[in-house]
Amino acid sequence: MEIATDMTDTTKTPATKNPALDRILVTGGAGYVGAVLVPKLLDAGYAVTVLDLYLYGEDVLKPCRDNPGLREIKGDIRDGEVVRQALAGCQGVIHLACISNDPSFELNPELGRSINLDAFVPLVRAAKTAGVKRFVYASSSSVYGIKEGVEVTEDLPLEPLTDYSRFKAECEALLDAEKAPGFTTVTIRPATVCGYSPRQRLDVVVNILTNLAFNKGEISVFGGSQLRPNIHIQDMTDAYLLLLSAADAQVDGKVFNAGYENHSVMQLAEMVQRNVGPQVALEVKPTNDLRSYHVSSRKIRDELGFEARHSIEQAVVDLIEAFRAGKLPGSLDDPRYFNIKMMQKVDLQ
Numbered sequence: 001m002e003i004a005t006d007m008t009d010t011t012k013t014p015a016t017k018n019p020a021l022d023r024i025l026v027t028g029g030a031g032y033v034g035a036v037l038v039p040k041l042l043d044a045g046y047a048v049t050v051l052d053l054y055l056y057g058e059d060v061l062k063p064c065r066d067n068p069g070l071r072e073i074k075g076d077i078r079d080g081e082v083v084r085q086a087l088a089g090c091q092g093v094i095h096l097a098c099i100s101n102d103p104s105f106e107l108n109p110e111l112g113r114s115i116n117l118d119a120f121v122p123l124v125r126a127a128k129t130a131g132v133k134r135f136v137y138a139s140s141s142s143v144y145g146i147k148e149g150v151e152v153t154e155d156l157p158l159e160p161l162t163d164y165s166r167f168k169a170e171c172e173a174l175l176d177a178e179k180a181p182g183f184t185t186v187t188i189r190p191a192t193v194c195g196y197s198p199r200q201r202l203d204v205v206v207n208i209l210t211n212l213a214f215n216k217g218e219i220s221v222f223g224g225s226q227l228r229p230n231i232h233i234q235d236m237t238d239a240y241l242l243l244l245s246a247a248d249a250q251v252d253g254k255v256f257n258a259g260y261e262n263h264s265v266m267q268l269a270e271m272v273q274r275n276v277g278p279q280v281a282l283e284v285k286p287t288n289d290l291r292s293y294h295v296s297s298r299k300i301r302d303e304l305g306f307e308a309r310h311s312i313e314q315a316v317v318d319l320i321e322a323f324r325a326g327k328l329p330g331s332l333d334d335p336r337y338f339n340i341k342m343m344q345k346v347d348l349q
Contacts, residue, residue: 016044018245020133021092023047023069027077027123028097030060033138035199037094037237042067044241051075051086052097055346056336060199078119080126087130094136094240095123101203104339105164111348117167124178134184135175136243141189141229141257141295143169151296154189154255172255179253186243186251191229191259191295193236195315196322202337206230206312209269210319211331213276222287224266229259229295232310242306256300260308262293268312275316 029038029050038061041048047069050061054074064070075082077097087093098116099105105112127135144152145159160166172187179185194206202211205228212219239258243251263271266284273280300306322328328337335341 016245017046018092018134021046021244023049023090024092024094024244025049025051025086025090025127025132026094026096027051027086028095030054030056030072030199031096031100032197032199032201033193033233033236034096035060035197036233037096037240038070039064040237040241042069046092046244047071047089049073049086049088049090051077051082053348055342055348056199063198077123078114080122083123083126084130087126087132090127090130090132092134092136092244093123093127093132094138094244095120096138098138099164099343100339102162102164103203104343105162107340107343108348109163112163113167116164117170120171121174121178124175128178128180128183133182134186134244134248136240137171137175137185137187139168139172139187139189139255140165141191141259141293143172143189144293144295146291147293151294152257153296154257154299176253184248184252186253187255188239188243188300189255189257189295190236190239191231191257193233194230194312195233195310196318196327197233200322200328200331200337201339202328202331203339205265206268206272206315207319209272210276210316211323211328211337213272213280214320214323215332217279218281218283219269219272220283220285221265221269222285223290224264224269224284226265226290226292227262227294228265228268229262229293230268230312230315231258231260231308232312232315234310235260235308238309239300239306242304246304250304254303256304257295257297258300258306259295259297260310261312262295263312264292271313272316275313275320 030052049071099112142165158169
């Protein structure tokens with residue numbers, strides 16, 4: 001099957017640089033999303049400071065290191081002095097750093113709270129003190145909880161089901177309380193991000209299915225009718241650039257969903273099977289977890305002009321190409337692709 005695509009187009013960024021923002025701090029900038037976002041920020045003309053623990057590899061951003069605008073700081077966002085140093089000279093912040101997903105969070109709830117919640121207000125206040133003009137917070141669509149049979153828009157009540165999503169919701173409110181003249185704040189609630197990154201995750205649904213189909217020749221679907229919103233990593237990173245470039249009045253104090261297609265789990269599995277090949281065995285298994293929700297991205301389209309340009313199928317294709325090119329060795333068991341396995345390996349405290 002011929003699935004080659006022109007990957008050049010997927011890295012083009014629709015947003016222009018905000019002339020009021022020169023240097024951007026990206027917390028978690030060596031993570032799954034950050035590894036795609038940071039090069040785009042540099043290409044757009046921003047200088048970038050990355051603050052990250054680099055748990056998943058020291059060389060994630062190596063291709064960017066010849067750019068004089070890149071500054072990398074290996075450190076913990078819970079360390080106030082490290083945060084102060086990282087914020088030096090920054091006019092914008094994109095806060096990605098967190099213990100991601102429920103299983104990783106539940107592995108050590110105290111650690112998750114310290115990073116995802118307790119460190120948040122000190123970071124925001126340090127940013128204000130440093131003269132940051134815009135603070136972009138990466139929340140999660142999981143803050144909505146279960147919303148059966150309705151289109152999930154930003155004005156619906158938040159009903160988080162886990163500490164991970166509850167702390168995301170709490171941080172949204174804490175950020176709103178810190179909003180002040182000259183300090184523009186905006187929150188984005190992404191759908192599940194999927195696709196290829198130099199710091200690959202293989203523990204989210206589209207990536208899981210593609211990995212198992214390509215490397216084991218079989219995938220299991222639990223239930224199948226549940227809707228799961230996803231967004232291609234190229235579109236997600238474009239959304240962050242747009243949140244930087246938009247006028248203050250367009251984003252200040254606002255919350256935006258960001259997603260693309262609300263496929264059922266079965267549709268995702270069939271999409272993967274179609275692109276990997278008919279030899280992939282697809283088994284359906286029963287489940288008690290039939291949570292289903294449909295996230296709307298109408299607001300970010302209507303108010304900021306953002307529309308996802310990459311299908312979820314393209315994310316599958318991109319991953320297949322990465323597997324074929326040998327970019328993801330040991331993808332079935334290497335801890336660097338699975339957040340919870342890496343958390344267990346390094347025993348972060």
